Amino acid sequence: MVDNAGSKTGNLAKGDVTDDTTPTLSGKATAGGVVKVYDNGTLIGQTTANANGDWSFTPGTALTDGAHNLTATVTTQAGGESAPTAIFDLTIDTIAPNKPGIDEAQDDVGAVQGPIGNGKPTDDTTPTLSGQGEPGSTVHIYDKGELLGSATVGQDGEWSFTPTTPLADGEHSFTVTSEDKAGNVSEPSDAYVVVVDTTAPNKPSIETVFDDQGDKQGNLAAGDTTDDARPTISGKAEAGSTVVILDKGVEIGRAPVDGSGKWTFTPTTPLSNGGHDLSVKAVDAAGNISVASDSFGFSIVAGGAPAMPAITAVKDDVGSIQGNLQKNAVTDDSKPTLEGTAEPGATVSIYSNGDLLGSVVANASGQWSFTPGTELKDGLHNLTATATNAAGNVSPATGAYPITVDTQAPSSATALELRDDVGAVQGVIASGDITDDNTP
Incomplete structure (x- = not known):
């Protein structure tokens, strides 16, 4: 059977679906025999097999949408109609799918x-x-x-x-x-x-770094020193792109570029004391990234946030077990001594579970030591520290140094009882008694 209509044409197999309402049937029969074609048992037409026994039939009336069971018989000149062929089933479907x-x-x-x-x-x-x-x-x-x-x-x-x-x-x-x-x-x-769009934006630029803090204000020149830990940075880049601001290669923020190609950025977090090397890259709406701008180097003193301090040791000097406590250790010392490092002269604030325990000033060598004035309660204490410089800028907090305080002695053992369950005399054995039970 052949489908001659629509986008899919060619031979049909049993059980196929077709949009051809007048598919062409063909087969073999007795030469000269009259082939009758039936659809669901109803005669829909006939044809004659040629001298080679080949026959072909195309319905004169379109088949309706739905299932069709096609069979054929042959009637010879002797007048006898053969049994029908095996069913050739197919489904007519002329309805297009819904709009995808x-x-x-x-x-x-x-x-x-x-x-x-x-x-x-x-x-x-x-x-x-x-x-x-x-x-x-x-x-x-x-x-x-x-x-x-x-x-x-x-x-x-x-x-x-x-x-x-x-x-x-x-x-x-x-x-x-x-x-x-x-x-x-x-x-x-x-x-x-x-x-x-796979074309990267043009190389952006840093035009100015502006100091608006302290006695000396104005644009910084490359290599200058400033007390402004949040200077305003501005420059040029591709209009509509976004600039990524980098400090020594680490992103510190982003800023949109306006229609005239200008951008400006002020850090939300104060920059730390020391040297800084700023550069920017432009990212367009498609995600293409430009090469980095020329760098702009400068230094911050006093106004910058101090470096993050460190808790290097927590010491137990109470009870039978003393010495340095590792992270997650258990101690009976409710006032353990913390030691660490920080920027010289910085005020180190020590916290337990986010609550301030107290403060201490790092010495000229950057060392500090702190013992709580109030006993820590039994339980878990996540100890952290921050450093604050003379300008009032606060460093990031250290990672947690967890310890668990446990000052509760174990419960005393309960009184022992011996019981005799052997021989004529059984029951509780009083202190000093004699028993014949060698496994009381």
Whole structure:
């Protein structure tokens, strides 16, 4: 049986689905015999086998949508009609699938990843498209009318497709059609547009670093020293991009670039004392990253946050077990001594579970020692410390140094009782008694 209509043509197998309402049947019979064709037991036409016994039949009336069980018989010149052939079943389906849709384009490349909005840029040259369609159908994906490929719709009605050939830079307008097993094709989906952009922004620049603190204010020159731990940094970059501000290669913040290509940034967290080497990179909306700007170096004194202190030891000097406590140790010393390092002259504040225990000043060598004035309660104590310099800037907190205080002695043992369960005399054995039970 042959399908001669629609997008899918060719031979049909038993059980197939077709959109051809007048498929051509063919077969073998007695030469010259009259072949009668039946559909669900109803005669729909006849033809004559040729001298080689070959016959072919195309219904004169279109078959209706639905299931069809086709059989054939042959009647020879002797007048006897043969038994029918085995059933050749097929289903006619001329109804096109519903209009499919593209729900999302996904970027999984570069600095900016995630869903790509309709009409938005991406640096992913092989974005993954996904959407919905008729379960079991095949969606054909087009870019401005050119076929990119196909995907099968799952039984949940979902499909996804990733181009195997990278897309060129520029606008891409994707549409999909849905084709069912019979070859019926839906109308195209609405267009989903993405703009592929793999060109990195031009090299950005740092134009000024401005000090607005203390007696001496104004723009800093490269190599200057400042007491402003939060100087305002500004420069130029590609309009509409985002600049990433780096200090010695570590990101400290981001700032948008306006339509005229200008940006400005003030750190939210004070910069630490010491040398700083600033640079910026520009990231466009597609996720392309520029080369780094020229660096701008300067130093901060006094106004910067001190470096994070350290708790180097926690010591127990009470009870039968004394010495240095490791992290997560248990101690009976409710006033253990903490030791550590910090910026010389900084005030070190010690906390337990976030509550201030007290403070101590680091000496000229940067060493400090602290013993709580109030006993720590039994239980877990996560000890941390911060350092505050003369300008009032506070360092980040140290990591936790957990210890558990336990000052409760074990409970005393209960009184012993001996019991005799052997021989004529049994029961509780009083202190000093004699017993014949050698396993009381």
